[in-house]
Amino acid sequence: MKKNIIAILLALVLVFAMTGCGGSDSGALKVGTEPTFPPFDTTDEDQNIVGFDMDLISAIAEDQGLEVEFVNLSFDGLVPAVKNGDIDIVAAGMSITDERLEQVDFTDAYYDSQLFVAVPVDNTTITGIDDLTPDMKVAAQTGTTGAAKVQELYDQGKIKEAVILDGLDTCMMQLINGDVSAVINDKPVTETYMKKQPDKIKMVGEALTAESYGFAVAKGNEELLEKLNAGLANVIADGTFDELIEKWFSTAQ
Ligand code: GLN
Secondary structure (H helix, E strand, O other): OHHHHHHHHHHHHHHHHHHOOOOHHHOOEEEEEOOOEOOOEEEOOOOOEEOHHHHHHHHHHHHOOOOEEEEEOOHHHHHHHHHOOOOOEEOOOOEOOHHHHOOEEEOOOOEEEOEEEEEEOOOOOOOOHHHOOOOOEEEEEOOOHHHHHHHHHHHOOOOOEEEEEOOHHHHHHHHHHOOOOEEEEEHHHHHHHHHHOOOOEEEEOOOOOOEEEOOEEEOOOHHHHHHHHHHHHHHHHOOHHHHHHHHHHOOOO
């Protein structure tokens, strides 16, 4: 009888240990994103958050023996959320900028990108950023490097209105509907919108910037940063990274 009780107690201890009760490191890491940024961050038919970023961070986590779960936030809420501990990681096609580096730490870069002006496919007057005029509205997603560029054009009196919207899908819809003259956004993502809705949008002119995406963590979270960098190097070395590029960039997502 006594033996049975001890066995049951031991089993309970084991169950608690395995489910990680009481250990804050044992839960899944919260990964924040904004899923209107395909193919990096998007949703499937069932509204699950999916994308290149999700697969990449999952592969990195698996390599490092970590677990992740995804949290849907607005893009301008991601840095504040990782700063205050609501999330552990930002995986959102987020460009490593000096401004953001004052607030968060970034992993090594995993993707190089550029900002481009996008216009409706039948537009013939706007061939680059210099063709934007003070009668035009130009859109971008809130909190992004594209939005900073649009705001700069507005501050310089070069456009009539900076239309800063929550979702990039809304920016693209406004462009297609003719509500705005142009959108400033990341090239690989505008290309994905172009594939999703052929013959609606085109990119014009030269690249406005050169940017690189990294995953962000809270400032000083060295332990997590080192694991993410080690995992990133491993999944690049073992070919997983290239497989994910092939998976997410070969077809419209
Ligand atoms: N790369 C851009 C930035 O960091 C846009 C990211 C996004 O819209 N998800 O601001």
